[in-house]
Amino acid sequence: MRRAAGPGGADDDPPAEGGARSELRRQTREKNRLRLGVLVLVSVVLLGAIPLFFGLRTLSRDPVFDSLDDLDVPSWATVRTVDDVSGSRWCLLDCRLRERTVTSERPPEETAQAYEAALARDGWQRWQVARCPEKEEKGTYTCWRRDELTLDLWVREPTCVPPPVEGEPAAVPAPAPSAAAQECAGSLVSVKVRNAIDDERTRPQPSTDPSLTGEDPYPTLSEDPLGELTPSPS
Template sequence: MRERRRLRLGVLILVSVVLLGALPLYFGIRTLSRDPVFDTLDALDVPSWAAVETVDNVSGSRWCLQDCRLRERTVESERAPEETARVYETALREDGWEPWKVSPCPEQPAKGSYTCWRRDELTLDLWVREPTCVPPPVDGEPAVPPSPAASAAPGECAGSLVSVKVRNAIDDERTRPQPSTDPSLTGEDPFPTVSDDPLGELTPSPS
């Protein structure tokens, strides 16, 4: 009986040690694998129709080893780009993000609404535009896209597409001061001026 009690007590102690060690390890691994920036984006107060389907992608190192972390999120919305952009901009302001008037924003011309934001050590790019409509395949073969003159069916290809890009401010080139192009600061051109004649003027030899 004493040996059975000791065995049961030992099993209970072993199970307790495993549980007490496994739970912190599980939550620790979960914390390291889940970027807190995505949790912040999840907490944005946007209606359900503005976040129908979400796809996240992350690259780089959280500790900026070689490349700093880049977080990208693509969201589908059921309503038009104008209304979707308004609710996202309002949610960002309520969450402490401030509009960031910086050039270039965007880096390349983009259709729709493209705005830039800053909060603490992060920068955020918000791009809301019309979705890219791809017809479903027909008999296993890609469908021929409709001509621009063809009108889309009611409710087809509606809604909008939202892209969110979050970077560390220290890794965002737009936070760095741009070099001045003032000619007075560059000095004279160190390269000689080349005349039209590639040989120049020949020096006469002594007679």
């Protein structure tokens, strides 16, 4: 049975096709919005993750050690490296102390020259200051400053304990150089880096000039005050 024509004399099929096209356009717009939302979300995650990654990396790795890694020293002067850090980077209670111990294959004199030249090329300046070192040390001990940091460089012979020889104590010398003695050659390098504000050597030291402290209120008597008494008149 043929459907009745509309007021214009045409069938009702075209309005149905127009509704399908509208629904298709609506679904397409929703898909585009969803795709755009996903792209925005991924961009936000990436933009936040990258700074977070480098921020965590910076917090976990002290930049001072990175600068020490960049020192232009020969490979024989950095055979084995051990780092240690203590204190707070923001000087909460105690400021940060960075310590590095390095094993070198060459003698102390040659190793010290290599490290001193590398520090000078990297912008460090020799620091002639009292209490450098704090106490007398064997080997070569120098102090340096750069920006807000101070650096102590100590190069000396390694501490070697000779192995027992044929059951005898270690103090008995071996008749010939052993393999252990050969491995004990070279030198040991210690690097200590501190914040200048936490280094007591950067602060003014108290003076012992008598003109600043005044006279001694209790002077020492060089002679016996009772040895020469003035006789009273009789």
